[in-house]
Amino acid sequence: MIATFIAIAALALHAAGVLAAMHAVMNTRTAQGAFAWVLGLVLVPYVTLIPYLFLGASHFGGYVDLHRQRQARFFMLHAEAEPPARPGVAPHPQPVHDERYSPIGHMLKTAMHGGNNLSLHINGDAAFEAMFAAIERAEHYVLVQFFIIHDDGLGRRLRDALLACAARDVQVCLLYDSIGSHALPDSYVETLRAGRVDVRPFATRRFRNRFQLNFRNHRKVLVVDGERGFVGGLNAGDEYLGLKPPLAPWRDTHMQIEGPAVADLQRVFAEDWYWVTGERPPSMPPPERCGRATTMIVATGPADRQExxxxxxxxxxxxxxxxxxxxxxxxxxxxxxxxxxxxxxxxxxxxxxxxxxxxxxxxxxxxxxxxxxxxxxxxxxxxxxxxxxxxxxxxxxxxxxxxxxxxxxxxxxxxxxxxxxxxxxxxxxxxxxxxxxxxxxxxxxxxxxxxxxxxxxxxxxxxxxxxxxxxxx
Known part of the structure; x- marks a missing residue:
């Protein structure tokens, strides 16, 4: 009886492995990846079937359609509610052509913009001091996105800074990745929401998807009042300040942008926010010219038609x-x-x-x-x-x-x-x-x-x- 049960279970696993292998052939983005998954799923489904549920699934709901229709849908909505220009502001700055990088712009439907002022922030202390100073000066809105947020010293400092913004009627939108920030306790999020911070987890399906570990939002973005933006490699946790051995000291780099390119940084955040909420976050056009640098914001992801x-x-x-x-x-x-x-x-x-x-x-x-x-x-x-x-x-x-x-x-x-x-x-x-x-x-x-x-x-x-x-x- 036991032997029969084991045989049936083994047969069922192999059948499931074959079905999963067919799915891998049709959906894995590279031939090498498809071959690796097929080999494991057909020969040793006992080992590979469960990991495939977490790592191999490649369909992520409507995000692809949303992303590919963004020109027709998102920007149409954005144009309808375009904020009025203010002195010294150009809502639609003219792009700059650089033949070395123009293919990138064509691929991603983005552009290079001149007139930016750039600041380099080396390591976490310098970067977060600049970010917290910008948040403290916010007058209208703050848009924040991290892959990882921890409930530790730095994470709580971020929480308190955002709560202080909301308390003075600054609109705050916080987006974090639900897998990257899996250890973030509910109490952290509830405290922010109680303080009128609009905080949301990013997920690539609108319904709960406990098996989806791929297609994470690895972006780190901060935009304040449409005037200044930050981007780089740092997340919000003490290890990014070099406070957690054995990886300390932690070597990282962030940068600050002031000028027309902030509009594209803001647009990328808005696309992600629109997917999660169905709403547009607040926006204001950036200053026309703050410096002499030319900047292209490059946002990529698995929803793109190309690699x-x-x-x-x-x-x-x-x-x-x-x-x-x-x-x-x-x-x-x-x-x-x-x-x-x-x-x-x-x-x-x-x-x-x-x-x-x-x-x-x-x-x-x-x-x-x-x-x-x-x-x-x-x-x-x-x-x-x-x-x-x-x-x-x-x-x-x-x-x-x-x-x-x-x-x-x-x-x-x-x-x-x-x-x-x-x-x-x-x-x-x-x-x-x-x-x-x-x-x-x-x-x-x-x-x-x-x-x-x-x-x-x-x-x-x-x-x-x-x-x-x-x-x-």
Missing amino acids: SCSLFFTQAIQAAKKRVWITTPYFVPDQAVFGALRMAVYRGVDVRILIPSRPDHRTVFMATTLYAHEATLAGIRMFRYQPGFVHQKVMLIDDDTAVVGSMNLDNRSFRLNFEITALNVDAPFAGEVEAMLKDDFAQADEVNPNDYRRLPYLRQVALHVARLFDPVL
């Missing part, structure tokens, strides 16, 4: 003539990005990549180690940051272009997460980023091809096994 994040990196790297310096916590590039990096080396471009020397996710770290070895063989200079964990997502191209945002060089950013970054063309700002990165590289050890060869054979095998998980890393 937009991967193509963004590919185009930006191909535009380089002198150098490409990148810092990323996870170096698990796809073939397009890896190929662009290698071709840059062959063009004589100085290609350097800074990665962590200690892991926060063991499997990703192991895959990164193998890719770092292969990169050195292609002439890409790889460096491991020694003082602590490097989490910043920064790219420096030649002498005038600096990119700061939330995008990692891994499959999650390329295909599974909603990301945002600011591409800035401004020689003085790029000079600040260059000085920052020179200091980072000075505190790093360069990876040598022999480092891999010195590893024990079983360790090398483990690195190759870790790389098999590329599609879900």
